[in-house]
Amino acid sequence: MRNNPFNHLSSRRKFIKLTGLGAAALGLQQIGCKGGEKPAPAIEGLSNVAEKPEILNPWVPVSDRKIRVGLIGYGVCKFSAAFGFQNHPNVEIVAVSDLFPDRCAELAKVTGCKKTYPSLEELIKDDKIEAVMISTDAASHARHAIDALKHGKHVAINVPAVFGSLEEADKLYEAVKKSGLTYMMFETSCFHEDLYAMRQIYNAGGFGKLIYSEGEYWHYSEKGIDSYKNWRHGMPPQWYPTHSNAYYIGVTDGSFTEVSCLGTPSTMERYQKGNNSYNNPFATEIALFRTSEGGMARMSRSADTPGFSGEIGRIRGQKGSFYGKYEGLEKNLPGLIRPSLPPGIEAGGHGGSHGRLMDEFVTAILQNRKPLVDVAVALNMTVSGIVAHESAMKGGEWMKIPQYKF
């Protein structure tokens, strides 16, 4: 039986008085491939500490074992190298892969790895490899994760867990359960400074039941972003819903049970009839969800509205709210400073989430416990968006959402 994630952190908790979370909470997270390289100064009076949490809570190794890892996918975002696996003291990079030989060679070079394979399918046959980081095209995520699990590998994978297919979601869920291996989706919002604080306070009872949450992923893109086999071209916005949905599901580990979603047909070229393979007319979709606690959540995605960009959110509960800072009835709040990182590991992009996601995955394997974003959380974040898009295509019809539990 696995333990809950972050139990290992509880002993590191220090009780502090919360004030504000500054720019991160105001939405100054950077978006796209790179993400914010440096998180905004954090809790007032502790800004220096928040940027260097090791001052309060030094990172403590849980093992001296090295996990043997394979890195797969080095596309537009060059993502397999972005999380810092290659610098983690508990990781040995055994091999890397990309279908394009030049990308594969570059990935090998930047990670200092000698061994390459021409594809994921070849790499996962290597018995030496215990775990893989998959940064391939979203459309292949479910298939690639299932293949890797079948070959006995723990799986870390980028968002979304599946791309538009409810059938693949069920197959992935079954494959993870059957394997008994660690599966973690790298949802970057989960280690944003504000979302991390929300989660700690929620778990300590500082919000009570969440009555209303809002999550947004605003990312204007005039020409669209390049991608392998064009999977991004004209994609339904709510098929990429995890950055926004995390602002409820990543806080509570709850789910959305039903949805009504609206879209506005875009004037952009790639959303016109016949111009994308998804038959999708929308670049903006706004979903209203019923939550598993009986509350409401409004989750938004937009690619055709210029201006402010970000992956942001805020929540309101029976005992308190979080709009950049906690305001509520609870006076003694838990420690809100994000986990420390091993020496040499950068917190990295997307609001300082990259290094922490990677360390969480590695530590979960070493401790044989559930990772922060397990398969159920990943699917609850992803599948609700798939149903939301279906609702938008039906003019906002209320639709039930499949539920996953681990």
Ligand SMILES: NC(=O)c1ccc[n+]([C@@H]2O[C@H](COP(=O)([O-])OP(=O)(O)OC[C@H]3O[C@@H](n4cnc5c(N)ncnc54)[C@H](O)[C@@H]3O)[C@@H](O)[C@H]2O)c1
């Ligand atoms: N904030 C975030 O969490 C965030 C931000 C950006 C990108 N992403 C995710 O990162 C992933 C990668 O994004 P990208 O823009 O680099 O994608 P991409 O489409 O540009 O590149 C995918 C790469 O995977 C490789 N690939 C596909 N099938 C393969 C196989 N069988 N074996 C080996 N290599 C294979 C391709 O050759 C290509 O180089 C995506 O899943 C995307 O959703 C997440």
